[in-house]
Amino acid sequence: MLRPFALHRPGTAEEACALLATLGEDAAPYAGGTELLLLMKLGLLRPRHLVDVKRLAGFDVITDGGSLTLGAAVTHRAVERSPLVAARCPLVAAVARHVANVRVRNVGTVGGNLAFADPHSDLATLFLTLDAIVQLVSPRGRRELALADFTRGAWETARAADELLASVRLTPWPQGTAAVYVKFGVHERPTLGVALALVLDASRARVTEARVAVGCVDPRPVRVPSVEARLRGVAVPELEDVAGAIGELAAAAVEPDDDLHGSADYKREMVAVFVRRALRIAAGRARGASTPIPQFPHAVIA
Numbered sequence: 001m002l003r004p005f006a007l008h009r010p011g012t013a014e015e016a017c018a019l020l021a022t023l024g025e026d027a028a029p030y031a032g033g034t035e036l037l038l039l040m041k042l043g044l045l046r047p048r049h050l051v052d053v054k055r056l057a058g059f060d061v062i063t064d065g066g067s068l069t070l071g072a073a074v075t076h077r078a079v080e081r082s083p084l085v086a087a088r089c090p091l092v093a094a095v096a097r098h099v100a101n102v103r104v105r106n107v108g109t110v111g112g113n114l115a116f117a118d119p120h121s122d123l124a125t126l127f128l129t130l131d132a133i134v135q136l137v138s139p140r141g142r143r144e145l146a147l148a149d150f151t152r153g154a155w156e157t158a159r160a161a162d163e164l165l166a167s168v169r170l171t172p173w174p175q176g177t178a179a180v181y182v183k184f185g186v187h188e189r190p191t192l193g194v195a196l197a198l199v200l201d202a203s204r205a206r207v208t209e210a211r212v213a214v215g216c217v218d219p220r221p222v223r224v225p226s227v228e229a230r231l232r233g234v235a236v237p238e239l240e241d242v243a244g245a246i247g248e249l250a251a252a253a254v255e256p257d258d259d260l261h262g263s264a265d266y267k268r269e270m271v272a273v274f275v276r277r278a279l280r281i282a283a284g285r286a287r288g289a290s291t292p293i294p295q296f297p298h299a300v301i302a
């Protein structure tokens with residue numbers, strides 16, 4: 001049951017931060033409420049004041065100024081439907097379509113997802129490969145942090161109590177990048193997420209740069225520099241040949257724990273399998289292959 005609370009609806013980020021600073025531990029930012037209200041109903045969180053961030057000026061906009069900026073209060077549904085996101089980062093729109101269910105997507109926000117820092121976040125994994133930078137606002141002003149530094153661990157971020165996540169800035173890959181996101185899981189939230197992008201040379205013959213992130217198995221998602229380095233310079237027709245070794249390299253780089261999603265050994269094996277599969281799909285996309293995308297049980301491919 002929900003305990004009584006006061007709902008504050010400031011109009012600006014400055015007012016919201018001032019409220020958070022004044023109310024201290026008794027207050028929490030409130031966006032879509034898909035996580036927050038659940039925890040409050042369970043009695044795991046008991047804030048007496050909620051500070052609504054959905055109406056804050058500039059928090060619900062998507063802008064393109066070279067990089068793509070998603071306001072913290074932008075919903076998954078808005079990302080999924082945005083022509084701007086589809087044009088600049090099509091994979092981000094495609095992944096948004098597969099977050100949770102439509103009820104959660106309608107109200108759940110990008111900022112709420114990143115600020116909650118659930119290890120089982122698709123956005124946090126994918127955004128790492130887009131060199132995401134988060135913008136934070138507080139009574140002390142604004143600051144920016146790489147998403148990799150913002151997310152410190154499971155449900156833990158670098159956000160101070162009186163700080164708000166205002167937006168996240170993504171650096172889109174060059175046109176023609178062959179990219180894929182694969183998520184696997186049998187629970188409500190993903191057990192594994194793999195984001196893989198291959199930047200190609202002008203003739204689409206060779207990988208010039210690779211970005212690979214694995215999420216949901218470690219307490220926070222990670223880029224995999226060993227895999228990225230191994231993929232750099234590989235000729236597109238040879239990607240198939242290295243797929244097995246790349247999967248093994250990724251599995252060696254993660255440090256999963258045993259939990260309800262499976263044992264550490266199981267997760268490591270799944271990383272090897274799904275990184276290999278992701279690379280094969282991206283290789284097909286690099287070749288411009290028109291073959292249908294393979295389907296795997298309990299997996300979503302975007």
Ligand SMILES: Cc1cc2nc3c(=O)[nH]c(=O)nc-3n(C[C@H](O)[C@H](O)[C@H](O)COP(=O)(O)OP(=O)(O)OC[C@H]3O[C@@H](n4cnc5c(N)ncnc54)[C@H](O)[C@@H]3O)c2cc1C
Nearest residue numbers: 029031032033034035036100108109112113115121122165
């Ligand atoms: C059934 C279910 C399935 C899900 N499946 C997936 C999935 O497949 N993939 C995936 O990635 N995610 C999944 N999620 C997570 C979902 O994406 C998040 O619930 C949602 O995005 C959180 O946003 P919200 O606006 O509802 O956050 P809220 O619940 O409002 O807030 C979450 C937390 O963030 C804080 N917060 C919110 N906004 C800000 C801000 N601007 N600045 C600072 N702190 C803030 C709140 O104080 C709270 O601690 C699932 C969730 C549910 C309930």
